[in-house]
Amino acid sequence: MIRGITAGAAALLLSACASVQSVPSSPPPPSLDAVETALARDITTLSADDFGGRFPGSEGEGKTRRWLIERYSEIGLQPGMGEGDWTQDFTLVRRAPASEPGASSATITRGTRSISLSPGLVAVQPGEDDGHLADVPIVGLDPDLKELQPRSLVNRALALPASSLFKLFPQFEAAGPKVLLIMTVDEEEYRKTAPLISRGRWRLDSDSSGPAILLLTPQDSERLMDVVGQNAFRHPDGLGVIAYDTILQASIVQQVDRIETANVIGRMPGKVPGAGAVMVLAHWDHLGDACGPTDAKDRLCNGAVDNASGLAVMTEAVKIALRDGPLDRDVIVLATSSEELGLLGAKAFVADPPVPLPTIAAAFNLDTMAIAPRGTPVVVLGAGKTQLDYGISEVARVQGREVVPSDMQDAFLPRQDGWILLRDGVPTVLVSSALADTGAFESFMQGPYHHANDDTAAGLELGGAAQDTLLHADLLRYFGNLTTYPGSGE
Ligand SMILES: [Zn+2]
Structure with missing residues (x-):
């Protein structure tokens, strides 16, 4: 507890110095309108019918992987598994009675x-x-x-x-x-x-x-x-x-099915060797073409909000965070597979991580982002469970965002990829406006969630997602730099 306060106070002092030094050299982040335009473009691509609902092992996985690798490369990331390897491959198995x-x-x-x-x-x-x-x-x-x-x-x-x-x-x-x-x-x-x-x-x-x-x-x-x-x-x-x-x-005797799939991982090496990493993650997979009754005209689960929006926010936030080069810490960008099948990509990641898990200073999961309008506060799923709360409230305050408590934590914390990392000791949270606008969130869950109409046909609300993108860019910079976040205090 005392250590936490000391680290917090130190971080506060250092952050004051850091902002004075870094302002002149940093190009400004893009406008909210520009971010909304970028998110709309990416969500439209990833949730288009030709991505087939992004089911693991499908043709849609191939398209999604190529899109991610192209985008990671544009941002300047390196293959996250090393030696030219962008993918963490793994096999899923389903055993059922013959x-x-x-x-x-x-x-x-x-x-x-x-x-x-x-x-x-x-x-x-x-x-x-x-x-x-x-x-x-x-x-x-x-x-x-x-x-x-x-x-x-x-x-x-x-x-x-x-x-x-x-x-x-x-x-x-x-x-x-x-x-x-x-x-x-x-x-x-x-x-x-x-x-x-x-x-x-x-x-x-x-x-x-x-x-x-x-x-x-x-x-x-x-x-x-x-x-x-x-x-x-x-x-x-x-x-x-x-x-x-x-x-x-x-x-x-069983009927056995197998799927070969992969997490897609990029990495921007940090400026300070041995300083560890910050990570951002979002699941790329969705439900394929199994939404709705077998005789329905449209059964394609496009997954625009769930979770093309998370991928769009992730790649855009990383791009903005790295706009003037690397941070002190490595930045690891993880697009997980098979979240919809039981958080399996996140489980594959922690089972065989490309960097030791204790070196990850902070991780931010992004799931189901495009729900709330501009001006919505944010909720921190995982509040009170990591040492990140102070820094998150600081970054939010500087951006004029309000952090509000959530009564959805118990219900949703174990239902997202971040839980698998948190359970294994990685300080991981999900910071989002979507969960703060309970009305809009409920109507998504009762409506398009896991249905064929989670697509872009009716237009998407991107106001909150754009603000959350800028917030995550600064969260990565705050927790990725030693001046603002020296460490967890341990
Ligand atoms: Zn889902």
Whole structure:
């Protein structure tokens, strides 16, 4: 705390000196009108029909990548992965149950008694395309259990009713079961739960975390409980787990899809070696051509606001920030892929970052920017979670922007790429007028958000986005220069 105040006071003094020195040599930033024109041009290009909704692995990805690399080059950035390499390549995988019923099979054994589950079994397993589960002990939860202990389910198959699945889901991660055996009470519950498992979900190829999931028909659920019978007893270590003295074997056959995609990264080396980096990021991907019912005339998810606007603000802000050359720190410009599929590009970045994460002094995510008119205050998503708040309020004050608190932080902080960086210790915020105009934001979320009409047909509000562009240009300069921001105080 004291360190924070000291660093803040020092920064304040230094910033006064710095502004006196740097004013004569800095060309002025462009006018708001000029910025709006640039944003409109870029958003129109990136959300045009021929970009196909920018789905990872599609032709639209190729076009988006070329656009980004061309723009990065114009700004004077270097390839961010080094040695001429602009892209951080990674593979996504989606595993779903094989479509033929009965493709996967499972047997449950206690002593000499053994049952085979019916073809209604729905099974998926992370980490492997086709999997075998051998001799996994089946356990249940003590009805008096308050909280699952971390790692209490490692190498076990937890049998539990579908009704308690979502209630307990966050606890399962830490408990680490090898398998979830989901039991259903009737056809309706089985039919409602099956699609949630059948559709699978995209994840990084390198991510094999989480349990295999086996959904049982109501008949098989009854047979399982019949085999377990009266044999259940409380585990002596008091972990809240009931051992059933019952063993699971399974053979899981899956339908597997893969996508090759990439983050696009540029870098402007700083003037001071070893001073670390500042970063700005925005996701380039969107939902492809899957918006609206299959018989709709326009199903193309153009993603003008989400997130062509973020890319436009990012590239324009970097250009303005670097208008008189490099900063003290490196500037890293990261266009992430696969945000819409679960913040996967950001996860790929932190899994294998081109620079050590602790050297990133500040990072600014830009998502869904073109919503509010000129004169709107800004919200800092991530306020109170980094040491950036003081500097942000200083830069905003100098630009005549008001920083207001948001009641949307809890809802939206974990739903954006910045969260993945913040979770891994990178001071990351999302500074935006869009979230400050709650009326305009709500009507976007209820309207064009993730629909075919998130396009430029009805015109876009770019006033707030243009002001946010100039704000981010100065945020990069403030946090990218040692005179204004010597460090995090650590
Ligand atoms: Zn989105």
